[in-house]
Amino acid sequence: MVRQKIKIKDIAKMAGVSAGTVDRILHNRGNVSPASREAVEKVLNKVNYKFNLHASAISCRKTFKITVCTPIASPGEYWSSILAGIEHAIEEFSDISISCNYAFYNQYDIYSCKSAYNSILAQAPQAVIIGPTFIHETQEICSKLDAANIPYLFVDSIIEETRPITTFTTDHYASGFLLGRLLHSLCGGEGSIAIFRALRTGNERASTSLERRRGFMDYMIRAKFNHRIKESTFSVLTPEENEKEILNFIQNNPDIQGIAIMNSRGYIIADILRNHGINHIQIISFDLTSNNIRCIENGSITALLCQRPELQGFNAIKAMIQYLLYNRNVTETHHMMPIDIIMKENLPYYQEDKTI
Amino acid sequence: MVRQKIKIKDIAKMAGVSAGTVDRILHNRGNVSPASREAVEKVLNKVNYKFNLHASAISCRKTFKITVCTPIASPGEYWSSILAGIEHAIEEFSDISISCNYAFYNQYDIYSCKSAYNSILAQAPQAVIIGPTFIHETQEICSKLDAANIPYLFVDSIIEETRPITTFTTDHYASGFLLGRLLHSLCGGEGSIAIFRALRTGNERASTSLERRRGFMDYMIRAKFNHRIKESTFSVLTPEENEKEILNFIQNNPDIQGIAIMNSRGYIIADILRNHGINHIQIISFDLTSNNIRCIENGSITALLCQRPELQGFNAIKAMIQYLLYNRNVTETHHMMPIDIIMKENLPYYQEDKTI
DNA sequence: CTGTTAGCGCATTCAC
């Protein structure tokens, strides 16, 4: 029943070599004769050897230099949760000494991103964790990292034509689709539904929002409700300008039963409606930010769709450690986080510390 | 920046004793003079010592005997997921040799539970993990375990008047409340809503379902919808008897818009309705079992509320190991798992392996 | 009661 744990020494004996040689093969460190390699690999295929992570951690004395490059965020915002997960992981795996450098950038400013990316190479890290925003710039830095043989991974979203060791993200299309389904159901199929789109500097729309919107519309088409969808915009940077416009829009479209916001700024709309006593409209937005939490609690936002940013950060560090320690991919490809539906009643239990 | 990790030897030096003594104090193994204890504790309060779990695991050669006593389940059912989490943890912490005995019982049969509980003590385990169903019986076995000084913890639900080292559960009251809110919203406030209650041998109702029902009714009272709630029963053990009764019930109450099932057996109702072409009724039930998954996929169940059983099982083993290793409570009190709302669109991302 | 000693499984020198 209890399968005897086989250790590095055991397989050394079975292959007729020493433990040191087995270790060299297991870790791909070279300096091994083809003969020994073959002998060891034959044994390896026969037995089910598993690293003892504890023992590895104990005796591995090197300290890993990792650079984390993401948008900067105020406490309570999305990226702040990712960082919390990263720091949590560093704490949890504190036996493995890792020294973490941060290179933050303003996600609304492409030059800030460029300069953050440039600083990465200067730090000569052993690995990089990237929270990407701008596609082209990210592809550029990634090809440099590829050239320098520095492993990297993404959190939050995937960038095409790059070679990360893995990615922790969400299916944004599916979450948009789900938003549509949920909002449509909650509105009872009556009236109409509005999308509020956030205006961005540079007239650029975030790929994440675009994907979500695509999923949302596909649901509506399937539900034959797409002709009842209305659109408006609002500003994140100058929210004071929103109020009049938004109220006008609502007034001019009195049949609106629900509002979808494809990013984490739902609270801006919710606050305005609430302040004007408009509370018959269902609002759904994204991400468990502190402003959104407030709105869930006071009932002005009906539901939030969330993608576990802390877990993304945590797993990013974990995956990177495993990669560095064992020098090989420990994961298949990309990791899709669950899409959590959060309402007032289940909110409290998502705010607890998510330890392993 | 990088706080120097202080080790057991360091604090031994600082307290003017040997590492062995420090270890004895850290682990509450006794055989320590008050003087040494005081000296060491003074140092302990000053510095921030943290066990190195890896090192502990490596050098701890004892094997722990743990008995797991839960309802028995077929693959794909709720309790099966808990067990999967348990086995996953045993695998993950396989350096710590733990030998696990199982004592299963039929959760719909109180006598079966009694006999399973009785078998626990006979196995003389060092620790017990209990998935309780029947309140009184559980209190009885717990007081025996208390007397024998055997630590135990609960998964799935809390039982009053017991002294577990911790509990991994969900706020069942809140999830009942949430079910009410969700179902009520989805039904648009029209018609009426039915609760279907599962019959049990021994005429005893499960603590979990009772709590959920309480939360559900409290929501309905607050929503002034409680006079529109109807109740019926169904049998889990002899499902073939259900069909006629359920269809009758539906026929006699044509205004029913939604059905709540306070356990994981929603698929039984959903299948019957679907087979008879009744598809205007929203059904919400609990737990991501394979039967329920099927119904979510074919649309006969609208939503499931879930409580991460794998994680509960995993954390149960983890907490127990820490307790046994360090001989003290490592957790505050009770751990409430999030209540996940799962619908067709976000289902796929909950089915992935949930590793640490 | 206490200090010392000998490992645990593995990674990393360093001679050979």
Added chain:
DNA sequence: GTGAATGCGCTAACAG
């Protein structure tokens, strides 16, 4: 290229 030797932080067994 390779094996033997050393140490990681901690636990356990033993001699005092």
